[in-house]
Amino acid sequence: MLILKPNCECCDRDLAPDSPDARICTYECTFCADCVETRLGGACPNCGGDFTVRPIRPAAMLARHPASAERVIGQHEACAA
Template identity: 75%
Template structure:
């Protein structure tokens, strides 16, 4: 089951479970769509993989299986796209 992390690892923007702007890689690294497009160029700075929209867990399932609360914030990783340009 996905952890549904609560924020963008790059800009620390809140990404609630119902957010259509949350993007994840295969390791569940979580970023907002703006950072994925503009800062990261579609490449995860942690694993080098690509991103997909994070699925939205239905409210009934969310009540039984709540979203994660652990925030991961690593703005230094957001420099990867700029450094390789």
């Protein structure tokens, strides 16, 4: 089951569990669409893989299996402001 991280690991933007802007790689590294397109060039800075739109968990299932509240911030050169 996906963890559904609550933020972009690059810019720390909030990403709600139902956000259409959340992107993940095969390791569930989580970034916003803007960072994936403008800062990361479509490649995960952790594993080098590509991204896909993060699936949205149905509300009834989200109540049973909530999203993570643990924020993750990477220390990637491309994300430095």
